[in-house]
Structures are given as structure tokens and as C-alpha cells.
Amino acid sequence: MQIIHKLDDFLFTIFPELTGGGGKHLIISVLEKHYTYGPYKPKITIENDWVIIEIDTPTIVSQEADYQKAVALCEKGRFHEAKPILVKLIEKNPTISEYHRILGQIYSDEGNQDEAINCLIDALRWDSKNGWALIMMGNIFAKFKENIPVAMKYYNQALVANVNDFISLTNIGYLLFQQNQFDDSKKYLSKALELNPNYANAHFTLAYVAQKENDLLTAFNQAIEVLKNCNKKDVIFNNALKFAVEIATEFATSEIGNKLNSAYRAKLEHEGNTEIDIVEDNEILVAAKIEFAENYSRAKHILRFKSKYPAVEHLIMHELVHLDFVIAARKEDMNQLFVANQQHKAEFIKRLEPTIKKFQKMGLSESSIATYCTGLFEGINRQIFNAPIDLFIENFLYNEYPELRPYQFLSLYALIQEGLAAVTDKKSIELSPKDILSISKILNLQNAMQFKDLFGIDFIKEFNATSIELKQAQDFYHEYLQYKDDKVASEEYELVLHWAEDLKLDNCFELVDESDFHTKRKNIDNLLASIESDPFDLDSNDLYKKRDMEKFQKSQKEIGTNMAVVMFMVDALNYFNEMPVEEIKKIAFDIAMMGTQGYSPDQDNYSISSIPNKLFSGYHILAYYYVSWMLAMPESIKELSLPFEKEFELALGFKN
Helix, strand or coil: CEEEEECCHHHHHHCHHHCCCCHHHHHHHHHHHHHCECCECCEEEEECCEEEEECCHHHHHHHHHHHHHHHHHHHCCCHHHHHHHHHHHHHHCCCCHHHHHHHHHHHHHCCCHHHHHHHHHHHHHHCCCCHHHHHHHHHHHHHCCCCHHHHHHHHHHHHHHCCCCHHHHHHHHHHHHHCCCHHHHHHHHHHHHHHCCCCHHHHHHHHHHHHHCCCHHHHHHHHHHHHHCCCCCCHHHHHHHHHHHHHHHHHCCCCHHHHHHHHHHHHHHHHHCCCEEEEECCCCCCCEEEECHHHHCCCCEEEEECCCCCCHHHHHHHHHHHHHHHHHHHHCCCCEEEECCHHHHHHHHHCCHHHHHHHHHCCCCHHHHHHHHHHHHHHHHHHHHHHHHHHHHHHHHHHHCHHHHHHHHHHHHHHHHHHHHHHHCHHHHHHCCHHHHHHHHHHHHHHHHHHHHHHCCCCHHHHCCCHHHHHHHHHHHHHHHHHHCCCCCCHHHHHHHHHHHHCCCHHHCEEEEHHHHHHCCCCHHHHHHHHHHCCCCCCCCCHHHHHHHHHHHHHHHHHCCCHHHHHHHHHHHHHHCCCCHHHHHHHHHHHHHHCCCCCCCCCCCEEECCEEEEEECHHHHHHHHHHHHHHHCHHHHHHHCCCCHHHHHHHHHHHC
């Protein structure tokens, strides 16, 4: 096949990369690249004002199938089957450089480096710009012949053939590393990563360089980049994981972790005006915990940790962040306490009845069953409270304390393995209530998803989650990601409540305002001041009221215009017709005062003292609520957060 182009403006229009100078060399290079098919390159000549491209179509048609077959066999490691096919292809057409290059690769993989060199020389004789042949020659002379100067010649020629060849740059960087020329090695490797930031081999070589320079933190971070940019099945992944663990373990023997703990502890003691004791306690049920002084009527906070866990410095920092978040929430008077009582426990144990009956049939004592149920109740409550907050904590530590990352890596790795064992152990699966085990698995998956994002290691499949469990876990993690980058004080408690409701655990505890819990508004002056400043509780920090309003607003949006509310509003407009504003305002205040705990659209039989002899359904009282404020105090209507603007407009129209 022959293709002919005239050297004119139209050629530059269809090949815009030809503009900007470069002459015949650029024209031939661009067109050769465009018209190359696999290993088959066209012959290009320029005569006067014409470019002639000759493509050996018969060769392509007759040899392409055998070529692709040989490549496929090589990819499967079946070299002995691929070799005779390539030999025949070379006999038919020795001018194809790639035939020689692949045959050379086969010989090299079989251990015959001399014959590999012969084939690669033939490949380069037919195409001196064959980048893969040049790189292979460099590799053979570097690894097997230990002739670095000759290897560098081939690598440098590969760069001349392709200035964007990040593989050659990485190979050169590795050779320089082997020669202990670390600064030069880093220059080539950095250039490779500029061209391809995700090239795992370049990151790994930089990790080795950093290790030699005793820069363990950089070595660790580069190893993590390898893990993030290769497949778990790759050999390089396993090597990088082993390397990361070794470097992190060595790094964790330094005093850096203790110094971070001491500085952070001092900062929080100053900000919270309370001392913190850090105590080794191997009797606690969890890896670490912090006991806030206010909750235990103590003068100091006590942070307890188990010494058996690796990199306990991370566990201590983690608990200190818990305190940091609480201090931030307290400054805004928005801190919440997680409270569970006997009523919550009784509600939880109701759902365990099938498991309790099973244990009774197994002959277990009542005390053993009671201990098991209590442990399950406390354990699942710990999980639902900590799972979302821990995501924020680990994200905070990863970004604010990069020197802690090796400790964080070792610690989280061990904790995830512990959580994985808890929800996949055969005995746990056999004995645990299915719904509770499923919830625990969903919450443990949060840690695995974050660990993959932070450190590139994917444990998600090992949890053997069902599609429903995985979808729920992904939804939770996606919700966390929406909060992650612009989290404000106390927002973590919103996720605790959201997730608990979705998992039907919200009846197992309460989140209560810390100030209210501790003072219980016993002081009459505080009570009167509170009522005076916010008589209708419109500025309340109550998460449950906030969540109920969000759900109500969402349901209203799904309903669209609520015609029941419209008709109730018409009733209200008629009732208030010609009534003095001050009287309407009094009724508005009465409705608001009665609604400080919220009105439910699903309930009936609400009554208001200022509207005698009248009972209201949920939507009916909400309609009167909205209309009374619109008529008496329209400037404050937004504070009610009732989404009834359209309904009110329609009601006015109906009344008129």
C-alpha cells in the first residue's frame, strides 16, 4: 500500500504536530510513528513537494497472526513454543526489529545472555531506536555482565531515542545507586517520576537510596508509594511490603514517637488546663483508652494503653487526638457525651433472644449468657462510637504528624488484623448473632478502607463481606470523605448518630450535650437565662432534634408540595383572620413552647392551651405553627426550619 501527501498547509492541518519547524527529520519521524502498525514500520521518502509512505501490507497480513501468537505465548511464559514461531518469522522477514528483540528476551529469560545479546544487536541493526532492545541490552550488561560503563551507553542511547523514557531513567538511577552515586541516582529517578509519578520501580529505588543515606522516613514513604502504585499480586508489592515493615520497625525504635507524645501532651494540658497521666495498663479491654477527668470526678485525665501492641506511641497519640477533638468541641459548647443505661441495654438484649435461646439449649449458665450479652452490648457500642471518630483521628495524624506514619502503619496494620480475625473466625461466625456480626464487619471495613487510602494495602476482600455489607460500608466511608477535608468541631458526632440510625443501633445509647449532662440545669439562674435567651430552643445543639429535622425536610422534599399541609394552612388562615397580631403572636409562642421537643407529623392529639377545645394532628399543628409565625413574626420564619414556603403560597391563593 502506498499513501501520498502533498507538502502543503493541509498536511500541517491534519498533522498539527508538524508545525513549529524541524524539517524533513520531523516529518519522517511523525509520519513513521503514525503509520507504524505493531512491529511493522512504513518506508517514508520525500521527493520534491511530496511525501510517499509505503506500507508492507502483504507482510502485515501474512505475519501479524503469528507475531501476536508468539507475543501471547511469551506473556504466558511458554517460551519454548514461542521460539520456533519467531525463528520462522525472522527467516521470512529479517528486517523486522521486534522479531529479534522478542527472541532476545526469550534467550535472556532462559539464561542464555550471550545469545540474547546477539539477537538484540540484530534488533538494533534494523532499528537503532528500538527502546526496549536498548533497555534490555543495558539490563543484561548491568545485571549479568557487571559492565556498568557499557550498560550506561545503552541506557543513554535509549534516552536519546525517547526523551520521555521513564523506564530507562529509572534503570540508570538504579545503576548509579549500585555505584553509591546517590545524588546522581536521585536526579535520574526524580526525572523518571516527573514523567510518570506512579512508576513503582522508581519509587522503590528511591526507597533504597534513602535507606543507604539513613533517611528512614523517606525510605518508608517511598515504599508506601510503591504499595499504592502496584498490584498486590506483583512481586514488587510483596518486596515493598516487607521493606516497609522492616524500615517502620527500625524507625519505631527511635525516640521520635515519645517526643511527639510529650509535645502533644503538653500542648493539650495547656489548652485544656488539665494534666494528663499516661499509664501502661494491660488489664483494659481495648488497645488504649482515655478517661476524661470530668467524667470520673478526677483532677487529671488518664490515658491507658496495652504494651503488647506494636508502636504504642501511635496508640497514645490516637487517644490524645480524642481529647483534642473534645477540647475543640467544648470551646464551641458543642461537645457530646455517649451515654448508655440499663434501658438501652434491655433494648439491645431483646434482639439477642434467638442467640440466648441457642446458648440455653447448649447448656450454658445464665451468668455466662449474661456476661456474653453485656460484653456484646458494650463492644458494639464502643464500635459505633469510635468507628467514625477514628477515621477523623487517623486522617488528622497522617497529615499533621508525618513523622508518626511508620508508627501509625505498624499499629493500624496490627489492629486491622485483629478486627479481621474477630469477624471471620469460624467460632465467632457460629456463635455470634448474624446481624451484630454483620454490623461489626461493616464498621471494621471502615478501618480497612482508610488503611488502603493511606498506605496502599487492601485488606477489604479478606473480610468476606456480602454485597450488601460492602455497599453499606462504602456508603459510610463516602459520607466520611464528604466531611474529611473541612470538618469542624463536633461534626464527628453527626456521623456517629447517622451510622447508628442506619445500622439500627440508635436505641442502644444517647448522645447528650455535655454541659446539660453535667449541670442538669439545676441552677435556676442558668435555667431562666437559658429560657430568656432561647425560649423556643431554636438554637439547640441537640443532635437528635437536628437529625429529625433533616429527615423531615428530606421526606418533605421527596413528597413535593404537601396538599394536606396546604389545606391545614387554609384552616389556620381562616382561624387567624382579623385576629390582632399580638394575639396571633401569643399563640405562635405557645405552639413554639410546646414544640421545644419537636412535633412529629405521624402523631395525633396535640393540644394548645391558647386554642381551647381543639385537637391537632402532626401536620395540622405544623401548619398552624408556620402560619402563626408568618403572620406575627415573618422575619424569624427561617429559624423554624420548616420547608413550607410553597404550601403557604398555595394556601394564600386558596383562601383568596
